[in-house]
Amino acid sequence: MKGFLLGVALVAALFVANGLFTGSLVPGVSISPYILQVICLAGINVILAVSLNLINGFTGQFSIGHAGFMAIGAYASAYVSVTFGPRLREGLAFLPEFGRDSVVLLLALTVGAILAAIAGFLVGVPSLRLRGDYLAIVTLGFGEIIRVFILNIDAVGGARGFSGISKLANFFWIYLFAAASIFVVSRIVRSSFGRTLIAIREDEIAAEAMGVDTTRSKVISFVVSSAMAGIGGGLFGHYLMYLHTNSFTFIKSIEIIIMIVIGGLGSITGSVLGAVLYITLTEGLRQFAQYRMVLFSLLLIIIMIVRPQGILGHREFWYFLRRRRRIDAPVGPPVES
Amino acid sequence: MALLELSNVTMRFGGLVAVKELDLALEPGQLYGLIGPNGAGKTTVFNVITGVYAPTAGRIAFQGKPIAGERSGRITRRGIARTFQNIRLFGDMTVLENVKVAFHCRQRATLSSAVLRTPVHYREEARVDRESRERLKIFHLDGVAEEKALNLPYGSQRRLEIARAMATSPKVLLLDEPAAGMNPHEARELMDLIRWVRDHFGMAVLLVEHNMKVVMGICETVHVLDYGATIAVGKPAEIQSNPEVIEAYLGGA
Numbered sequence: 001m002k003g004f005l006l007g008v009a010l011v012a013a014l015f016v017a018n019g020l021f022t023g024s025l026v027p028g029v030s031i032s033p034y035i036l037q038v039i040c041l042a043g044i045n046v047i048l049a050v051s052l053n054l055i056n057g058f059t060g061q062f063s064i065g066h067a068g069f070m071a072i073g074a075y076a077s078a079y080v081s082v083t084f085g086p087r088l089r090e091g092l093a094f095l096p097e098f099g100r101d102s103v104v105l106l107l108a109l110t111v112g113a114i115l116a117a118i119a120g121f122l123v124g125v126p127s128l129r130l131r132g133d134y135l136a137i138v139t140l141g142f143g144e145i146i147r148v149f150i151l152n153i154d155a156v157g158g159a160r161g162f163s164g165i166s167k168l169a170n171f172f173w174i175y176l177f178a179a180a181s182i183f184v185v186s187r188i189v190r191s192s193f194g195r196t197l198i199a200i201r202e203d204e205i206a207a208e209a210m211g212v213d214t215t216r217s218k219v220i221s222f223v224v225s226s227a228m229a230g231i232g233g234g235l236f237g238h239y240l241m242y243l244h245t246n247s248f249t250f251i252k253s254i255e256i257i258i259m260i261v262i263g264g265l266g267s268i269t270g271s272v273l274g275a276v277l278y279i280t281l282t283e284g285l286r287q288f289a290q291y292r293m294v295l296f297s298l299l300l301i302i303i304m305i306v307r308p309q310g311i312l313g314h315r316e317f318w319y320f321l322r323r324r325r326r327i328d329a330p331v332g333p334p335v336e337s
Numbered sequence: 338m339a340l341l342e343l344s345n346v347t348m349r350f351g352g353l354v355a356v357k358e359l360d361l362a363l364e365p366g367q368l369y370g371l372i373g374p375n376g377a378g379k380t381t382v383f384n385v386i387t388g389v390y391a392p393t394a395g396r397i398a399f400q401g402k403p404i405a406g407e408r409s410g411r412i413t414r415r416g417i418a419r420t421f422q423n424i425r426l427f428g429d430m431t432v433l434e435n436v437k438v439a440f441h442c443r444q445r446a447t448l449s450s451a452v453l454r455t456p457v458h459y460r461e462e463a464r465v466d467r468e469s470r471e472r473l474k475i476f477h478l479d480g481v482a483e484e485k486a487l488n489l490p491y492g493s494q495r496r497l498e499i500a501r502a503m504a505t506s507p508k509v510l511l512l513d514e515p516a517a518g519m520n521p522h523e524a525r526e527l528m529d530l531i532r533w534v535r536d537h538f539g540m541a542v543l544l545v546e547h548n549m550k551v552v553m554g555i556c557e558t559v560h561v562l563d564y565g566a567t568i569a570v571g572k573p574a575e576i577q578s579n580p581e582v583i584e585a586y587l588g589g590a
Binding site for chain 2: 003184187188191192193194195196198199201202203205206207208209210211212213214220224314
């Protein structure tokens with residue numbers, strides 16, 4: 001019941017914030033479209049980072065093909081809303097504008113997520129038998145294959161890009177799904193299944209010896225993560241109203257990895273922090289134009305030297321708050337008997 | 338019919354024969370010791386039984402069903418659990434979580450019930466938590482349940498390995514040098530513990546150990562390997578006076 005009320009409160013808060021930001025709630029009150037766009041893209045990055053963290057951070061399988069699954073979700077959902085959207089709207093004429101938009105968007109995102117999940121399954125089953133560098137290279141390869149494949153589909157614009165997507169995603173939807181992905185991933189990792197994922201990260205041979213079906217666990221986490229990346233991609237397309245495969249190169253995958261490495265692999269709050277920090281830094285350094293990437297790389301190097309486990313490491317943010325409070329409580333030595 | 342039966346099992350790595358035509362039968366509730374000088378192939382026997390390697394030749398049957406070549410996770414779910422010679426705990430997880438991971442394979446928990454936090458999820462989590470803590474108590478680890486596994490002292494890490502293997506509810510428990518690195522006092526305690534666990538849970542134990550006090554003290558049958566071949570099988574007293582065994586350990590005159 002408490003959870004339900006919290007959910008309702010969250011939806012209401014997002015709805016009000018959306019109205020305030022765009023100026024549709026109180027006339028004259030709004031934030032600049034540029035800032036709003038940065039905030040929205042940060043939200044999409046949160047979805048991508050949190051979902052990739054499930055594989056890279058919690059399961060310990062280094063995948064660098066996340067942009068590929070994002071692309072599938074983006075193109076599939078955009079195709080659905082462009083092709084079936086108008087007819088669906090006619091059928092739903094009895095609903096208000098907002099309701100029609102929501103139905104079309106949710107349908108499009110569902111299709112995007114399902115297709116991305118199927119792709120994740122097809123890529124995951126053969127490649128998750130590999131470990132470490134090999135897995136990284138194979139996922140990188142699959143990510144590029146997906147991108148080049150889409151580039152050659154004329155129905156979604158091919159090299160011209162996919163235009164004419166209506167702007168169905170906004171602050172409200174992006175942050176609703178960001179919250180949902182945080183919610184789902186945190187519940188997964190704090191469950192019996194989640195413990196098997198962390199066990200695989202810690203020692204795969206021991207996990208298998210404890211009766212864990214490691215292949216199954218890895219594939220499930222890969223599929224869930226891909227589906228979420230698909231949703232992130234779908235929101236991306238419906239927010240920018242235009243898609244081009246250049247947005248989904250392996251550079252995009254690397255960006256998502258940077259976010260979770262900065263924030264801390266295996267920390268959900270860390271990925272959120274990393275995603276927000278990444279976009280703040282790239283946007284904030286924009287005025288230094290040509291030095292931007294140099295400064296950014298330098299920052300990364302400094303973080304890797306000073307704190308290689310990422311800002312939060314394996315911990316969640318609240319751990320540090322609690323530790324501070326606990327510091328004067330006596331901690332006895334481990335009991336040896 | 339024996340609970341676990343190896344017949345004519347050979348494991349070859351290229352030109353090296355690590356295990357040669359091994360016959361071994363483990364009865365329910367038996368404490369069976371596997372000894373031999375370094376490099377005799379003891380750990381390889383464990384790896385073949387638990388599916389880390391598929392044997393080059395021979396038959397492995399558990400409760401009458403052939404299991405050779407199955408994946409180790411599947412074999413564990415059938416009821417054969419093991420510990421590792423070089424400790425393989427989930428270092429960054431707590432002691433309690435280490436044991437809970439092992440419970441997963443006997444648990445009715447699905448991903449959807451975890452995400453939706455259904456009553457089944459809470460019931461199962463509560464049960465696993467309770468049973469895991471019980472296991473930890475048996476192994477005197479309840480005081481450090483919330484510690485990270487890698488922060489435990491060596492002897493406790495060994496006991497946690499056994500506790501974790503026990504949590505998969507095995508019918509056969511394979512212990513790979515559980516007393517390694519323990520002092521005589523700890524080793525004696527461990528002996529009592531292994532015997533108690535066997536009596537209490539009624540599983541068969543296959544023990545690889547270099548500490549002869551432990552092996553001769555608790556095993557009912559001792560099996561001696563040398564260069565992969567069986568050189569003697571019998572009661573501890575017989576083994577101790579077997580000239581071939583003495584030669585393998587001390588070198589022939």
